[in-house]
Amino acid sequence: xxxxxxxxxxxxxxxxxxxxxxxxxxxxxxxxxxxxxxxxxxxxxxxxxxxxxxxxxxxxxxxxxxxxxxxxxxxxxxxxxxxxxxxxxxxxxxxxxxxxxxxxxxxxxxxxxxxxxxxxxxxxxxxxxxxxxxxxxxxxxxxxxxxxxxxxxxxxxxxxxxxxxxxxxxxxxxxxxxxxxxxxxxxxxxxxxxxxxxxxxxxxxxxxxxxxxxxxxxxxxxxxxxxxxxxxxxxxxxxxxxxxxxxxxxxxxxxxxxxxxxxxxxxxxxxxxxxxxxxxxxxxxxxxxxxxxxxxxxxxxxxxxxxxxxxxxxxxxxxxxxxxxxxxxxxxxxxxxxxxxxxxxxxxxxxxxxxxxxxxxxxxxxxxxxxxxxxxxxxxxxxxxxxxxxxxxxxxxxxxx
Numbered sequence: 001x002x003x004x005x006x007x008x009x010x011x012x013x014x015x016x017x018x019x020x021x022x023x024x025x026x027x028x029x030x031x032x033x034x035x036x037x038x039x040x041x042x043x044x045x046x047x048x049x050x051x052x053x054x055x056x057x058x059x060x061x062x063x064x065x066x067x068x069x070x071x072x073x074x075x076x077x078x079x080x081x082x083x084x085x086x087x088x089x090x091x092x093x094x095x096x097x098x099x100x101x102x103x104x105x106x107x108x109x110x111x112x113x114x115x116x117x118x119x120x121x122x123x124x125x126x127x128x129x130x131x132x133x134x135x136x137x138x139x140x141x142x143x144x145x146x147x148x149x150x151x152x153x154x155x156x157x158x159x160x161x162x163x164x165x166x167x168x169x170x171x172x173x174x175x176x177x178x179x180x181x182x183x184x185x186x187x188x189x190x191x192x193x194x195x196x197x198x199x200x201x202x203x204x205x206x207x208x209x210x211x212x213x214x215x216x217x218x219x220x221x222x223x224x225x226x227x228x229x230x231x232x233x234x235x236x237x238x239x240x241x242x243x244x245x246x247x248x249x250x251x252x253x254x255x256x257x258x259x260x261x262x263x264x265x266x267x268x269x270x271x272x273x274x275x276x277x278x279x280x281x282x283x284x285x286x287x288x289x290x291x292x293x294x295x296x297x298x299x300x301x302x303x304x305x306x307x308x309x310x311x312x313x314x315x316x317x318x319x320x321x322x323x324x325x326x327x328x329x330x331x332x333x334x335x336x337x338x339x340x341x342x343x344x345x346x347x348x349x350x351x352x353x354x355x356x357x358x359x360x361x362x363x364x365x366x367x368x369x370x371x372x373x374x375x376x377x378x379x380x381x382x383x384x385x386x387x388x389x390x391x392x393x394x395x396x397x398x399x400x401x
Contacts, residue, residue: 231352
């Protein structure tokens, strides 16, 4: 008699690429494309209206601060009013505010509408991240968030370069109408998603001052010190390269986005298997090198090398930190965990833009990136202190058959 054949037990991964996941990625892509097209062109528009570096910093910063203020309210609304209402409302506000830029002829009105856009951005991006975490299987959350982030990265690959190219060939008002139209496309895909009902917790009174999710604080604080660097890049890199007569800015954004995209295909899986130790320090080390290169900036080669380093670094760190933020939160607090995460994201960008505007006024553009490098070092030291105080976050295991 032959040996009895044993059944082969295989491990099946839960599916990530569903209809809903595709739609949330497309909605995220189109709104990010419209946003990324305005990112390098808003500073040029402020300059066109007669503003200086300090006003540029204020216009960029007030957008992120208004988004920051509304995110806790967005987090609560996600659990009480539902994902659909918050997401569609945020996208609608985004479309109206960006479209209004086509009518603006004064910095004061631009400043006001940037506040409104920040409100829409705060609602829409908090909702989008929460919807994505609802859809992605828990056992593959790091990987799924990496793929979800790719939708924004693809927009980043084309948005800034497309925005700069259009700003050089058409009036600003037409550019902003195109950005608003992209927001409409995002709204259409968002409306087609089948949303899960929010799992509100009953029998527990929520504090009126409940503004953050405590389990998300550590990764959010780490993110804050990293996104400070983004405030310096988004607000002042176009003016810095123009001052030094260095070309390649459009290629910078393209290479940065491509590096992000490549990294996100594997960094999320590293996080799922080994935890944040596998991605955080290597990623922040690359970001630090990028900031030092930008501070030096002897030529176009350094600009492009910084783009690749920054893309790889941020691509390793950001999806892991976002997955870490929602991982420990109770089911009924996932929305608030995402709100906390993006609030610190906004706070870093906003403070970076405003503080760096003053630093550039006093010391020049290179000082911006030296200061940003110091912020990255602070994030690394805080992370090492966290590792010493608490048990390392354990690797997440997939579901076994």
